[in-house]
Amino acid sequence: MTVLLSLSRARRYAYRFVKFHLAAARAPRLDTLEGKTVVVVGSAPFSTRPMGWNPDFRVLTINASQIAAQGWLTQQPDVTLMQFNQIEGTNSSAVDVRRVLQHRRTGILFMLHWRHDLERLRRGLASFDYGHDQVRLMGRYERIALMREVTGRLNVELEADTKWSNGIVGAALAIHSGAANVILTGIDPASTGHAYNDLAHPRLHASMDLGALEIFRQRGYPLFTADPHVAERTQLPLWMG
Numbered sequence: 001m002t003v004l005l006s007l008s009r010a011r012r013y014a015y016r017f018v019k020f021h022l023a024a025a026r027a028p029r030l031d032t033l034e035g036k037t038v039v040v041v042g043s044a045p046f047s048t049r050p051m052g053w054n055p056d057f058r059v060l061t062i063n064a065s066q067i068a069a070q071g072w073l074t075q076q077p078d079v080t081l082m083q084f085n086q087i088e089g090t091n092s093s094a095v096d097v098r099r100v101l102q103h104r105r106t107g108i109l110f111m112l113h114w115r116h117d118l119e120r121l122r123r124g125l126a127s128f129d130y131g132h133d134q135v136r137l138m139g140r141y142e143r144i145a146l147m148r149e150v151t152g153r154l155n156v157e158l159e160a161d162t163k164w165s166n167g168i169v170g171a172a173l174a175i176h177s178g179a180a181n182v183i184l185t186g187i188d189p190a191s192t193g194h195a196y197n198d199l200a201h202p203r204l205h206a207s208m209d210l211g212a213l214e215i216f217r218q219r220g221y222p223l224f225t226a227d228p229h230v231a232e233r234t235q236l237p238l239w240m241g
Contacts, residue, residue: 009158016156025141027149030079030108033058033177039226040174040184041077042167043068047186048226052241060174062166064097066104068186080106081138081170084113087124098128105131110173112138112166143169150175151215161208165189168212175221183239185226189213190233210234 036058039050043065049072050057061069061077063086086097109132114121121135138146140157147164148154150172157163164172167187174182189209213234216223224239225231231238 012158013156016158017154020141020144020154020156023141025139025145027146027176028110028136028138028142028173029177030173031177032078032108033060033174033179035178035180037181037183038174038177038179040167040170040182040187041065041069041073042165042184042187044186044188046188046227046229047072049073050183050185050226050239050241058174058179060170061106062170064100065186066106067100076105076107078107079110079170079173080108080132081110081112081166081173083166084111084115087111087114087121098130101130102128103130105133107132108134108136110136110138112143112169113140146172146176147212150221151212152219153215164208164212168209171216171223172212175216175223179222181222181224181239183224183226184230184236187225188227188230188233 036056037054038058038060041047041059041061043062047065047069058078059073059075060079060081062081063083066073066077066080085091086094089095109125111121114137118135125132144154144156147169155162155164167184171182171184171187187209189206213223213236217236223236225234225236226239228238230236
């Protein structure tokens with residue numbers, strides 16, 4: 001069985017590796033983030049308004065993390081990365097995301113891995129009245145290209161535990177877009193659960209995320225955390241304003 005599983009995994013890896021190169025996907029970037037201080041907000045139970053808050057800061061949220069930060073985030077996010085299953089998924093997490101985001105809005109909505117047409121996406125968003133100024137799509141291979149560009153490593157993300165979290169992808173998007181500083185808050189690989197529900201789901205990507213943060217640090221990217229406990233655990237510099 002182990003041999004068969006290994007062969008199956010090798011075939012899937014080869015398929016995705018070849019498909020990635022044939023697709024010639026380009027790493028996405030956002031000109032609106034270039035030269036800006038970008039605050040990437042995750043949905044860990046604890047997040048912090050960065051010191052020295054400036055209205056010129058750009059805010060990038062993940063799924064429903066704008067709700068996790070609503071105690072200090074008074075404007076709509078500039079960018080939101082949202083996983084495709086949040087739109088039509090029936091599991092408790094997706095249902096909760098749609099519930100808490102009802103009647104909210106964002107600037108640029110970056111949909112990850114959306115496999116259907118845009119009209120279906122618009123209908124899905126309208127079903128919970130989530131507004132946006134612009135929609136962009138990031139497919140699997142664009143995501144892989146982005147992470148290879150920023151980490152220097154090709155990860156075709158075969159299994160859940162070999163994927164980077166969307167928070168890390170958000171940080172990578174800000175870095176690749178030329179942000180002057182990238183401040184993480186509510187992104188804690190050691191945490192469990194989400195601030196907007198009480199499901200206490202474990203984080204599947206903890207090890208991968210810690211590895212990515214170490215790569216970012218070693219590469220000298222202007223990456224900080226606003227959360228003191230995360231600074232202690234990850235050795236990321238604490239943003240002091």
